[in-house]
Amino acid sequence: MIPRILIVSDVSDARSKGLAxxxxxxxxxxxxxxxxxxxxxxxxxxxxxx
Incomplete structure (x- = not known):
């Protein structure tokens, strides 16, 4: 099973992109x-x- 993850953020920053x-x-x-x-x-x- 492939995990599917949704990241919700009020800003598109390096932290959320790095986590993704x-x-x-x-x-x-x-x-x-x-x-x-x-x-x-x-x-x-x-x-x-x-």
């Missing part, structure tokens, strides 16, 4: 999204809307 790169080197599939793209959705099975 390290996780990818270890075999994870990483996506980054801005904090503004996240919302709570009570109709969604997960409770989140991305």
């Amino acid at each position: 790169a390290r996780l990818e080197r270890r075999g994870a599939v990483v996506a980054t999204v801005p904090l503004a793209a996240i919302a709570f959705d009570t109709g969604s099975p997960s409770g989140l809307s991305i």
Whole structure:
């Protein structure tokens, strides 16, 4: 199973990019999204809307 990781950040900086790169080197599939793209959705099975 390949780990899938979502990094949510209000700024796109070297720290989040570095973390994503390290996780990818270890075999994870990483996506980054801005904090503004996240919302709570009570109709969604997960409770989140991305």
